[in-house]
Amino acid sequence: MASQDVSTQPVNPIPAKPTGWSPSLKFQRRIFLLPAVVITLLFVIFPTVFGVYVSFTDWRLNAVDGRSFSGLDNFRRMWDDARFWNALRNNLIFVFIGIPFQYVIALIMAVLVNQNIRGRKFFRVAFLLPFMLSPVAAGWMIGRSIFDARWGPIANILDDYFGIEWSFYEDGRHAIFALILLSAWYSIPFIFVMLLAGLQAMPPEIFEAARIDGATAWQQFRDMTWPLLLPVSLTAIVLRMVFEFKLIDIILVVTGGGPGNDTETLTAYIYREGYQSLNVGYGTAMAEVFLFTIIVIMTLFLYLTQRWIRDVN
Amino acid sequence: MSTSAVTPTTTYSGVVRPGAPRSTRVWRILGRLLTYAVLLIWAFICLFPIYWTITTSVKPNTAVIQGPTYLPYWDYEPTSLGWDAVTQGSQGEIFVRNFKNSLIISLSSSTLAVILGAMAGYGLARFNYKFGPFRNKDISFWFLSQLILPPVAIIMPLLILYRRLNLIDTHIGLILLYTVANLPIVVWIMRDQFNSIPSDLEQASVVDGSTYFGAFGRIVLPIAMPGLVAAFILALIFSWNEYFFAAILSRTNAITVPYMVAAQVSSQGVQWWTMAAISTAAIVPLIVIGVFLERYIVKGLTAGAVK
Numbered sequence: 001m002a003s004q005d006v007s008t009q010p011v012n013p014i015p016a017k018p019t020g021w022s023p024s025l026k027f028q029r030r031i032f033l034l035p036a037v038v039i040t041l042l043f044v045i046f047p048t049v050f051g052v053y054v055s056f057t058d059w060r061l062n063a064v065d066g067r068s069f070s071g072l073d074n075f076r077r078m079w080d081d082a083r084f085w086n087a088l089r090n091n092l093i094f095v096f097i098g099i100p101f102q103y104v105i106a107l108i109m110a111v112l113v114n115q116n117i118r119g120r121k122f123f124r125v126a127f128l129l130p131f132m133l134s135p136v137a138a139g140w141m142i143g144r145s146i147f148d149a150r151w152g153p154i155a156n157i158l159d160d161y162f163g164i165e166w167s168f169y170e171d172g173r174h175a176i177f178a179l180i181l182l183s184a185w186y187s188i189p190f191i192f193v194m195l196l197a198g199l200q201a202m203p204p205e206i207f208e209a210a211r212i213d214g215a216t217a218w219q220q221f222r223d224m225t226w227p228l229l230l231p232v233s234l235t236a237i238v239l240r241m242v243f244e245f246k247l248i249d250i251i252l253v254v255t256g257g258g259p260g261n262d263t264e265t266l267t268a269y270i271y272r273e274g275y276q277s278l279n280v281g282y283g284t285a286m287a288e289v290f291l292f293t294i295i296v297i298m299t300l301f302l303y304l305t306q307r308w309i310r311d312v313n
Numbered sequence: 314m315s316t317s318a319v320t321p322t323t324t325y326s327g328v329v330r331p332g333a334p335r336s337t338r339v340w341r342i343l344g345r346l347l348t349y350a351v352l353l354i355w356a357f358i359c360l361f362p363i364y365w366t367i368t369t370s371v372k373p374n375t376a377v378i379q380g381p382t383y384l385p386y387w388d389y390e391p392t393s394l395g396w397d398a399v400t401q402g403s404q405g406e407i408f409v410r411n412f413k414n415s416l417i418i419s420l421s422s423s424t425l426a427v428i429l430g431a432m433a434g435y436g437l438a439r440f441n442y443k444f445g446p447f448r449n450k451d452i453s454f455w456f457l458s459q460l461i462l463p464p465v466a467i468i469m470p471l472l473i474l475y476r477r478l479n480l481i482d483t484h485i486g487l488i489l490l491y492t493v494a495n496l497p498i499v500v501w502i503m504r505d506q507f508n509s510i511p512s513d514l515e516q517a518s519v520v521d522g523s524t525y526f527g528a529f530g531r532i533v534l535p536i537a538m539p540g541l542v543a544a545f546i547l548a549l550i551f552s553w554n555e556y557f558f559a560a561i562l563s564r565t566n567a568i569t570v571p572y573m574v575a576a577q578v579s580s581q582g583v584q585w586w587t588m589a590a591i592s593t594a595a596i597v598p599l600i601v602i603g604v605f606l607e608r609y610i611v612k613g614l615t616a617g618a619v620k
Contacts, residue, residue, distance in 0.1 A: 025525070028524060028525045028526065029436060029440045029442070029525065030436075030442075031432075031526075032432045032433060032435055032436030032440070032525070032529075033432070033433050033436040033437070033442065033452070035429045035432065035433075036429045036430060036432065036433035036456070036496055036500065037433070037452075039429065039489070039492065039493055039496070040456070040459065040493055040496060043467075043471070043489060043490060043493040044459055044462065044467060044493055046470075046474075047467035047470035047471045047474065048462065048466060048467055048470075050470040050473075050474075051466060051467060051469065051470045054469060054470055054473075105355075108351070109351075109352070109355055112348050112351060112352055113352070115348065117348065117349070117352070122356070123352055123356060124607060124611075125603065125604055125607050126356040126359050126360055127355065127356065127359055128603055128607055128610065128611070129359055129360070129363065129600060129603050129604075130359050130362075131550075131603075131610075132550055132596075132599040132600060132602065132603040132610075133363075133554070133595075133596045133599060133600075134553065134554035134556065134570070134571045134574070134595050134596065134599075135554065135556070136554070136556045136571040136574045136575050136595075137366075137554075137571070137574050137592045137595040137596050138362070139575075139578070140574060140578050140588055140592050141362045141363075141365065141366045141592055141596075142362050144578060144588075145365065145366070145369065145585060145588070145589070146361075146362060146365060150378075150380075151377055151378060151379075151380055151381060151585075152381065153365070153381040153383075156380050156381050157381075185358070185359075185362070189359075190614065193610075193611050193614045193615060194614065194615055194618055197611065197614075197615040197618070198618075232618060235618045236618075239460070242460050242461050243460075245463060246463045246464060246465075248464075248465075248557055249556045249557065249571075249575075252556075252560075252575065253574075253575050253578050256579075266465075267463060267464070267465045267557075270465040271465060271468075271557075271561075274465075274468070274469045275468075275469075275472075275561055280469045280472075280473070283465075283469055284466075284469045284470065287463065287465045287466040287468075287469070288466060290463060290465065290466065291461075291462065291463060291466045294461060294463065295461065298461060
């Protein structure tokens with residue numbers, strides 16, 4: 001989606017009227033695009049550009065003496081800020097450990113649902129539902145209630161039947177693990193839907209031919225299904241990465257970044273710095289660096305995977 | 314599945330073929346059982362939290378703090394305690410107001426996003442634009458690339474801007490913001506939808522003297538209804554669930570349901586029945602949409618991704 005099919009030209013263009021090109025038609029065409037462009041410029045591009053300026057100031061919302069240009073101060077401070085690097089590391093953990101985990105489960109479920117099974121409609125709807133729910137609500141439903149150490153079902157079942165004393169939020173590793181599970185719960189449906197659509201778009205004849213040639217189910221999957229599914233997989237993963245980088249809702253609701261700052265992501269740190277400590281200058285500087293980091297990582301990822309796909313095919 | 318050797322068995326992609334050797338058939342049956350087992354376990358994982366939340370909202374105090382209980386009437390007697398606390402008295406007025414806020418904001422912003430996004434998507438699908446070096450491809454990508462922008466990168470400048478414009482804690486402030494946030498995906502879905510519709514009819518109508526808007530409104534939009542519905546629902550899901558912008562830009566008048574859920578989590582950690590009732594209110598509208606309009610959601614999510 002992001003890369004492979006931004007078609008250059010309209011598929012079914014309306015040509016200009018052969019008899020006389022009037023400026024009003026040209027104006028009409030522009031009107032279609034104009035509102036969306038203007039509102040985006042106003043609410044997205046302008047704040048982003050303004051943010052670049054803010055990130056070079058010592059702007060504090062509660063300061064009495066206004067703001068002043070502070071050069072690279074914010075960026076120097078960032079370089080020495082262990083909490084910043086910790087938050088960035090957590091972001092990378094959520095993206096590079098969380099998403100492969102989500103992908104594997106989504107792939108298994110998509111392949112299974114794509115078979116000739118009963119109740120497919122039920123499974124499709126059931127598997128989609130977590131995607132619909134607000135992450136904040138899911139944060140309470142699962143993160144705070146089902147994962148609860150005293151009254152939650154999981155801790156109690158582990159304790160009663162397996163004798164394991166498990167607490168989800170006692171130390172940082174456990175807490176990140178819990179958040180990865182929670183994020184996976186409402187993220188897997190998205191990948192699942194994409195992969196299932198990809199599977200259903202495949203021509204059944206090639207599998208027919210492979211079966212006649214005696215290929216086992218595993219061989220068919222390894223040599224045909226998976227390679228053919230790669231472009232869709234990549235699209236799903238890229239979009240998931242984009243969203244996973246922004247992860248914040250469940251962190252604010254479930255752990256608040258704790259214990260300590262062990263589960264704090266950059267978004268959460270910036271939120272606190274800018275909004276609760278009112279240190280807008282430093283918060284925005286981190287946000288701009290974060291945006292730049294995301295762009296670099298995504299570009300690199302797209303470049304490497306495109307090359308890899310070329311090599312595979 | 315029948316055990317008779319002559320009964321056709323259904324295989325991998327639903328192709329019927331005559332009885333296979335016995336050992337193969339045993340494996341196939343085992344494979345089927347395993348398939349259903351895995352699917353049912355995953356369905357349970359997807360659905361249990363929803364069941365848990367809805368049932369917790371009718372649990373009495375004791376059924377919560379004595380450890381997990383699962384079955385109403387068997388494990389505990391349902392009460393309306395949680396719902397009473399949420400819907401009655403001054404707390405109830407706040408709840409109703411916030412719920413209305415969420416409805417107003419999400420419905421308005423989705424409608425607006427679909428109107429603006431459909432127009433832009435139509436333009437990108439039908440006309441050749443050229444703004445300096447930017448052509449249709451670049452403009453489409455420009456819209457889509459907004460997705461990459463983390464909300465924190467714009468929130469602080471936006472907060473300053475909103476203070477100046479007096480948009481803090483207003484419906485219109487959140488509506489405009491959600492509209493913009495939804496535009497990339499709506500433009501993408503609609504462009505994909507319009508590309509799949511032949512332009513003959515519009516051409517004829519434009520040649521007959523209709524304006525582009527006339528052709529767009531009367532001829533194309535009705536055909537594009539599935540795309541419009543898909544885009545609208547996806548926009549609705551996003552705006553109904555959005556928390557981050559709402560948390561920063563609203564104070565009392567424009568608080569939405571996710572904001573309320575998050576605020577309750579920190580203040581009332583122990584009163585699970587109340588939390589569960591509020592969470593239920595937050596999720597049930599979307600569950601209903603998900604159950605009845607699943608195929609539109611799938612259509613929207615996979616727009617342009619699968620050829």
